[in-house]
Amino acid sequence: IGYPLKHSISPYFQQAALEYYQLDIRYEKWETSPEELELTVKKLREPQNVGANVTVPYKETVLPLLDEVDDRANLIGAVNTIVKRNEKLMGFNTDAYGFIEALHKEGHFEPKGKQVVILGAGGAARAVSFALVQKKISSLTIINRTFERAKALADSLKSYISDASLKRRVNALSWQSLSSGKIFDHCDLVVNCTSIGTKYSSQEGQSPLSIEVIPRDILVYDLVYNPWPTPLLQLAEEAGANILGGLPMLVYQGAASFKLWTGKEAPIDIMLRRAEEALQKFG
Numbered sequence: 001i002g003y004p005l006k007h008s009i010s011p012y013f014q015q016a017a018l019e020y021y022q023l024d025i026r027y028e029k030w031e032t033s034p035e036e037l038e039l040t041v042k043k044l045r046e047p048q049n050v051g052a053n054v055t056v057p058y059k060e061t062v063l064p065l066l067d068e069v070d071d072r073a074n075l076i077g078a079v080n081t082i083v084k085r086n087e088k089l090m091g092f093n094t095d096a097y098g099f100i101e102a103l104h105k106e107g108h109f110e111p112k113g114k115q116v117v118i119l120g121a122g123g124a125a126r127a128v129s130f131a132l133v134q135k136k137i138s139s140l141t142i143i144n145r146t147f148e149r150a151k152a153l154a155d156s157l158k159s160y161i162s163d164a165s166l167k168r169r170v171n172a173l174s175w176q177s178l179s180s181g182k183i184f185d186h187c188d189l190v191v192n193c194t195s196i197g198t199k200y201s202s203q204e205g206q207s208p209l210s211i212e213v214i215p216r217d218i219l220v221y222d223l224v225y226n227p228w229p230t231p232l233l234q235l236a237e238e239a240g241a242n243i244l245g246g247l248p249m250l251v252y253q254g255a256a257s258f259k260l261w262t263g264k265e266a267p268i269d270i271m272l273r274r275a276e277e278a279l280q281k282f283g
């Protein structure tokens, strides 16, 4: 469930996982305008439906339409997975898990003790920042075009964090501060949680950072998965940084959703392969 959905590749790799277990289930795209959201969610209650993924722009607005929301999704304030259990619609967030799995398994990066800069303060940034503080990073700077949103996210993180030293080292900065390389002086990881650079969008071809401010040897992680590599990752590579794209996160979050719907371990390798193929063919 999302809007628009034309370029979503989730159906390709989710269907591959369903076929692997020969499950008689179909993963469909339900492109939904804002006026239709309530009705679409209600349709999930029909007996033949198992659950759903929720994507941009409904991850936050869908919460009040559900019967229950689990603790992690409540903390993040965003739901990307709905599961129907005993006639009830339950909301979960698997983005945080997908982000960390990809960071470990594909980025070979251990976040504990690291200094992190996040660009963006929307639903994805919320999932990423809560996941990182749970992994005991040592500092977090949140930079967003709309400063108030970055500030609000930093405040909700601070009220959640119990470690006094980390609490002091969570900050929000204005978008203008990106033009100075200073903020990256002691940074180990930069995560782009904005949609800048996304193919088929008005920001296609753009990068949130210029090459001059990207330090060598850090990890630059772009949640945008189409195109590969994104303009940001191309610049980061040129600057001598390590890079990680958003495709593994997409697959790992989808794998966690698959397990919630079916109770079965997702065939990750098959899903990853199918996602890469789909991106090459239709991306």
Ligand code: NAP
Pocket: 056, 057, 059, 095, 098, 119, 120, 121, 122, 123, 124, 125, 144, 145, 146, 149, 193, 194, 195, 196, 198, 203, 223, 224, 225, 246, 247, 249, 250, 251, 253
């Ligand atoms: P969202 O809630 O709509 O947030 C969008 C963010 O991008 C906001 O921080 C927004 O800033 C910023 N932004 C948009 N256009 C901008 C511009 N021209 N200049 C500067 N900032 C801009 O979306 P979301 O759910 O957080 O998703 C963000 C991105 O992550 C999307 O591209 C999405 O596809 C991707 N994502 C990937 C995965 C994955 O599995 N790989 C998972 C989740 C999300 P303002 O607050 O100022 O509007």
